[in-house]
Amino acid sequence: MRVLPLIATGLLTTTVLPATASLAAAQQAVRIHDIQGTTRVSPLNGQQVSGVTGVVTGVRATGSARGFWFQDPQPDTDPRTSEGLFVFTGDLTPQVAVGAAVTVSGTVAEHYPGGQDGPNQSVTELTSASWQVSGTGEIPPEPLVADTVPVEHTPDGEIDSRELEPERFALDFYESREAMALRVDDARVVGPTDEYRSLWITTKPAQNANERGGTTYTGYADPNAGRLKVESLLAGEFPAAAVGDRLQGSTSGPLDYSSFGGYVLEAAQLGAHVPGGAQPETTRAQRPDELAVATYNVENLDAADEQTKFDRLAQGVVGNLAAPDVLALEEVQDNTGATDDGVVAADETLQRFTHAIAAAGGPRYQWRQIDPENNADGGEPGGNIRVALMFNPARVSFVDRPGGDATTAVQPVADGDRAALSVSPGRVEPANAAWTDSRKPLVGEFLFQGRPVFVVANHFSSKGGDQPLHGRFQPPARSSEQQRAEQAKAVRGFVDQTLAVDPQAAIVVAGDLNDYGFSPALAPLTEALTSPADALPPVERYSYVYEGNSQQLDHILLTGPLTVDYDIVHVNAEFPDQISDHDPQVVRLRAAE
Structure with a gap:
């Protein structure tokens, strides 16, 4: 359970800080990449931070894990450090809009979907947060193309504390962009729409592609790094897509992580659904001697x-x-x-x-x-x-x-x-x-x-x-x-x-x-x-x-x-x-x- 003592006041949410938090920690001003660090676990995990600036790239306004993503428009030069961060507000809808320039304070936390003792990776976030809107801004989503994501999946071992190698391993690549705005153009669907309004696309169209447009799992050493789950932050209909269909144009939004599938693109923009033409197959009838x-x-x-x-x-x-x-x-x-x-x-x-x-x-x-x-x-x-x-x-x-x-x-x-x-x-x-x-x-x-x-x-x-x-x-x-x-x-x-x-x-x-x-x-x-x-x-x-x-x-x-x-x-x-x-x-x- 994630506990957050919040008092909502319009665009501003004021935090009641724990009595044990030191004044120095509460006043520590850092950048998002300082919080994300060069491993999966934040070097500031458990600390109070303030003055964290960025532009809102997505808002989750439903469910029990509401909040918003924001991103620093002035990144550092280290490819290991993500420039995006999620602000967790629980079952309270954050009163903030995409494009708002915000300054955020809160407690750095690592949330493990399914529990800290489970097998899932963690999501770095701010809890018990307050923020102030100071204007507007824009974050162009980073494009994902066939050559972007490495083919090699991940090294062996527990990967929480190891230094990220985003140019070498797919899971490190995604982690180095956790909570950042990403974009996939003309994405092919490789997993059909399910009852939870989600589907799967590939960023590597040629990777183990089968005749019907899917991506086939052919061995433990090749889990298909191009796969990426897509959910929607948008109200209204979600495309009922089959394998081999396409999302024409841009599908973009912040990158999240879930126990149900791993890294997921929370789409603030969905490409147009274009059917690929796949139909249910029929087989021939057996002959009299078969x-x-x-x-x-x-x-x-x-x-x-x-x-x-x-x-x-x-x-x-x-x-x-x-x-x-x-x-x-x-x-x-x-x-x-x-x-x-x-x-x-x-x-x-x-x-x-x-x-x-x-x-x-x-x-x-x-x-x-x-x-x-x-x-x-x-x-x-x-x-x-x-x-x-x-x-x-x-x-x-x-x-x-x-x-x-x-x-x-x-x-x-x-x-x-x-x-x-x-x-x-x-x-x-x-x-x-x-x-x-x-x-x-x-x-x-x-x-x-x-x-x-x-x-x-x-x-x-x-x-x-x-x-x-x-x-x-x-x-x-x-x-x-x-x-x-x-x-x-x-x-x-x-x-x-x-x-x-x-x-x-x-x-x-x-x-x-x-x-x-x-x-x-x-x-x-x-x-x-x-x-x-x-x-x-x-x-x-x-x-x-x-x-x-x-x-x-x-x-x-x-x-x-x-x-x-x-x-x-x-x-x-x-x-x-x-x-x-x-x-x-x-x-x-x-x-x-």
Whole structure:
């Protein structure tokens, strides 16, 4: 919590100074660059300062973190020291306008969004502030162009106290301009508008650019320095922008820092929204001799959802995915959704979905799933999310083998010279500690044109708790990887056991694995199974967009003598009106000749 004893008096806010503040400290006149210093933490942190002059470049007039940014029109010659500063007024709207020349007094503070012990960088600011307007001025925003921001992200270690190297590291570059007015011209959108009136642009249009206008995260060593979040200080509408759109003209305002994305341009001017023309993709229909298997995270779908959600998801299955033969679904919730009432059944949820698909002109799908134990599988409390299998009985048969439940482990068994499942559907090692508070994989045995195919539907544990790319600890700790690595080993164990029974077994491991193809957490699977996504250029491997990075969280992995046609179908993640935050993908399989 930030405490500020304020008495507002029009354009002037008078501060009640703590009794412990010395008169000398209160009278210390400094410049903004003296306060910002050459590291992330102010050399005057905790001290009272006065006579700090500058011109107001932006005002935040809403929310609980109101205040204004001001900037010194007479910068020093040190590229490490920012010339801008934020004045924090809490839930009081500052009575000051952009362009006002002000003289400010207050206490220098370092605010860590999310808490001082957390992983985020700090914001240098003045609290308990008073100011006097002395006239007007103007601060031309500094332009950001492709060559401005360094490609190298940041050095390793805790970066709070190290001297900034803005010409070498991207995070240092932004920190050296904290609270200063910046400008990006004709910016391309790389992260769609969200519900909080924010979007992501890139200052480096060529950096890992994919065909649809995004910026793809291709490895831990290259987090894409050109990404920059944009919010608006302006009242009125905010552009509903998709990836690949542009903000034509200038987008400018002071540079802030947030726990939700890191450095953010608080736009006092927004460029004109120009659509880039991206449309939701459609894939081709499978041929008679092809088995089409898709994976789709339907984002907390439950029976209480509006019919619009079911209809749009159904249209995606029928129109965009061309009605695949088998669907591995993630984030199917129980019949009462997030209401924590002990209900675990999801039959009403799946029935509404299959009805919506049929109404959209698709097949009459059937489904198989296993109800989890109540509140044992993570996700939204009370929602009991699980994976499920849907299939078109006109194209593929499901082999039902009784006995599968929330705690019974499925085992591969011999059935003549082929593999079969001990229970179908069944769960992979549900008692394994790897699945604590996480979804258990569901395996189903199918027959397609007389050939058995095993589909393993997955939803690995989330990245919650990992440190951010933009944080003060580098490289960021990815503590959640450990559980996913154990989950990958468990699924790999099932695959290996099945292949030990039948080395020619056709196995499809599909779902939201919540990690990247290059992640060591997924190595037990990616090193042993075929990933059809690997045939794509690295920049085209993505199914999700997070903080302006297009990234690969959803996967289809294969064994067996199969020929493959694979497609990631971009229908959601790049658009502001997404019905799910994930894109589905589909693989069409034929037995090798």
